[in-house]
Structure formats: C-alpha cells, structure tokens
Amino acid sequence: MPVFRIHHITRYEYDRPVKESVNEIKIFPSQCPGQEVLQHDLSITGHPDVQTFTDYFGNKTGAFNILAAHKLLKIESKLLVRTTATSQLQLNFHSGFEQLHDEILGNLQLLEMARTSAIEAQETISDIIAKIGGNRSVAAVTxxxxxxxxxxxxxIKGITNIETTVDEILQHKAGVCQDFAHLMLQILRSCQIPSRYVSGYICPNKDGLRGEGATHAWVEVYIPGTGxxxxxxxxxxxxTNKHVKLAVGRDFKDxxxxxxxxxxxxxxxxxxxxxxxYExxxxxxxxxxxxLQGQQEEAPQREEGAGQQQ
Structure with a gap:
C-alpha cells in the first residue's frame, strides 16, 4: 500500500489590486474505497474562513472570499495519502448491456451519466464505436x-485548453488527459454506458506514464457486478493504486x-x-x-484546469 506526499500550489498574480475575490475549490481528497487520507493541510492567502459542503456528485467542496484588495491569491494543498486499492482490479468482463439497462432503469444518477452531449461530429463517434465493437461486454467496450x-x-501539451470541445479534439486528433477523458465520455455515453469524469493525480514512481506529477483526469464507468x-x-x-482521486462529475466543469x-x-x-x-x-x-486572458473586465471568471496544467 503505497503512500504519496502531494504538494499542490495554485497561484494567481495580478498586475494591480483586485478585490471581492469569491472562490470555489475542489482539491480535497475523495473519501472513497481505495485511498486513505493520512493528513491534509490547506493554506490560502489571507487565511479566509473556508466553508465546506458536499456537492450533488458527492465531492467535498470549499467556498471562501477575500474582500480586501490584493495582488496575489495563493492556494496551497499538502496531502499525505495511502492508496489501498490492489494493483490489479477485479472486473466483471461478462456482464452485458441487458444487465446494465436493468440496473440503470430507475436510477436517476446513472441515467444522467449515460446522457450524451450534443456535438456536430456524432457520426464520427458512431464510426469509432463500430471500430471498437459496441456489442461486446460493458468492460470490454470500455x-x-x-x-x-x-x-x-x-x-500534445498546449494545443487545447479548458474550453476545448469534443468536436475540436476530433479535429486535432491530439490533446491531453482532460481532452481524452471528455472524448471517452462521449463515446461510452453514446453506447449508453454510464460514465463520469474524474480529477486527481497520477503517481507512478519512475514508470514514465503521461501526466505524472501534475493534476490528472480519467474516466469511471459503471460495470454491472463491479460498480x-x-x-x-x-x-x-x-x-489502481497509482491514481489519487479528488472529485467526480459529468465533465471537467463539475x-x-x-x-x-x-x-x-x-x-x-x-x-x-x-x-x-514517494516513499x-x-x-x-x-x-x-x-x-490567462489579458486585460480583464469587471468581475471576470478564471479557472484552474487540468487541460491548462497538462
């Protein structure tokens, strides 16, 4: 059971003072099977009170504001986590779509996670499904x-951002972890497989996996008999035990x-x-x-995103 020490700093600097900064953060480790939080320390410029709540998807979420004028906003997370999942997942490769449909029926969240987004290149998605064999078991299709x-x-880093659409990813045929997760969600949901976006970190010690040492994104699918x-x-x-999970949702914005x-x-x-x-x-x-954007208008929005970081 490996133990990871993860240090994550988000730093916004402004060329002149700004004020009334209202923020939402989802950098708390998920309380889920497969990982055990040993310690988590959070430090924010000005030491504001952070109000925490659980969002619709079950993510621990923090909200805070800084009313005074400031030229720096620094959000620092120090996490010590032990991953307890096995190195090999035990998956059900025999459950098919008939069983999946029976489990989805009446489950509003599974139904929501199986709903596709409207894109222009849905025909291209259909072609991909034909190539991967959409009539296999749920786990095999995934x-x-x-x-x-x-x-x-x-x-390829730098050619996409947090606003990049699935249509644009299909045109580029390239991107980073956030893009691949969004593309996979569109394909799986087009197969009526409930699937959700996951944010977190990947921690493969010297294994050379893409995305190591930065925020990462992947996909979770619902497999009958497995969950x-x-x-x-x-x-x-x-x-498995090389991924540390923070939050889940329909897509990156969640x-x-x-x-x-x-x-x-x-x-x-x-x-x-x-x-x-590492240990x-x-x-x-x-x-x-x-x-980010250059000259800002009053009350602009800004996000920290995996696509930007990767």
Whole structure:
C-alpha cells in the first residue's frame, strides 16, 4: 500500500489590486474505497474562513472570499495519502448491456451519466464505436475505447485548453488527459454506458506514464457486478493504486480544482505547481505558467484546469 506526499500550489498574480475575490475549490481528497487520507493541510492567502459542503456528485467542496484588495491569491494543498486499492482490479468482463439497462432503469444518477452531449461530429463517434465493437461486454467496450484513444490520438501539451470541445479534439486528433477523458465520455455515453469524469493525480514512481506529477483526469464507468471502475485513456490502463482521486462529475466543469470571480481591471497570471513525493525519497515536480486572458473586465471568471496544467 503505497503512500504519496502531494504538494499542490495554485497561484494567481495580478498586475494591480483586485478585490471581492469569491472562490470555489475542489482539491480535497475523495473519501472513497481505495485511498486513505493520512493528513491534509490547506493554506490560502489571507487565511479566509473556508466553508465546506458536499456537492450533488458527492465531492467535498470549499467556498471562501477575500474582500480586501490584493495582488496575489495563493492556494496551497499538502496531502499525505495511502492508496489501498490492489494493483490489479477485479472486473466483471461478462456482464452485458441487458444487465446494465436493468440496473440503470430507475436510477436517476446513472441515467444522467449515460446522457450524451450534443456535438456536430456524432457520426464520427458512431464510426469509432463500430471500430471498437459496441456489442461486446460493458468492460470490454470500455477497454477497447481506451485503447483506441491511446493509439489514434497524440498526447500534445498546449494545443487545447479548458474550453476545448469534443468536436475540436476530433479535429486535432491530439490533446491531453482532460481532452481524452471528455472524448471517452462521449463515446461510452453514446453506447449508453454510464460514465463520469474524474480529477486527481497520477503517481507512478519512475514508470514514465503521461501526466505524472501534475493534476490528472480519467474516466469511471459503471460495470454491472463491479460498480464504478476507473480507466485512464491517457495511458490506456485501468486505475489502481497509482491514481489519487479528488472529485467526480459529468465533465471537467463539475470538478474544476479552483474557480471564482473577482472585481478589478487587471492582467492576471496563473501558475500551478504540483510535486509528488514517494516513499523511497524520489520527488517528481512540475511547474506550469499559464497565461490567462489579458486585460480583464469587471468581475471576470478564471479557472484552474487540468487541460491548462497538462
């Protein structure tokens, strides 16, 4: 059972003072089977009171505001977590769609997670489903979908952002973890498989997996006889004890690590630092400077996103 020490800093700097900054954060480790939180420390500029609540999807969420004028907002999370999941998932590869439909019937959240988004290139999604074999078992379709994305879409940083659509991902045939998760959700939901977006971290000590040492995104699918099971199309692996989970939702917007608004005319700069420390003393660090919008209007919105960080 590996133990990881994760240090996550979100830093917003402004070229002139802003005020009335109202924010929502989802950087709390998920209280779920497969991981045990040993310690979690949160530090925010100005030490505001953070009101926590559980959102619709079961995520622990924090809300705070900073009324005074400021030129820096720094949100620092220090997490010590033990992953208790086995290194090999026990999945039911025999349950089919008839059993899945019986379990979905009357379950509003599963129905919601099986609802597709409207996109222009749905015909392309149908072609992908035909190639991966949409009549296999639920787990097999999921696995072949992950493999298809891994083989046919390139991992390239900087060509997408948090606003990139599935249509644009299909055109690029490239992206990062957030993009691959959104594409996989569209494919699986088009097969009527309930699936949800997951935000978190990937911690593969020296394994060379894509996305190591930064915020990461993957997908969870509902498999009859198994329940929710995570799969990472960025690396084409089922999720085990190398992934640390923060939040789930229909898509990225439900899981945004940090988002909020402020009042003021200012240029802002976002930088995100993530370090993952391992039991053997090895530390993987990554710093990303993300250029946001230039001159801001009154009460602009800004988000910290996996797509930006990756």
């Amino acid at each position: 696995e072949h979908c992950s493999e298809y994305i891994f083989r046919h879409f390139k991992y 929710w099971a995570g799969i990472d199309p960025t690396n084409n692996v089922w999720v 899981c945004t690590p940090v988002k909020g608004t402020f009042k003021g005319l200012a240029k802002q700069q976002l930088s995100v630092f993530v370090a993952v420390g 053997d003393g090895y530390v993987f660090e990554e710093l990303n400077n993300v250029h």
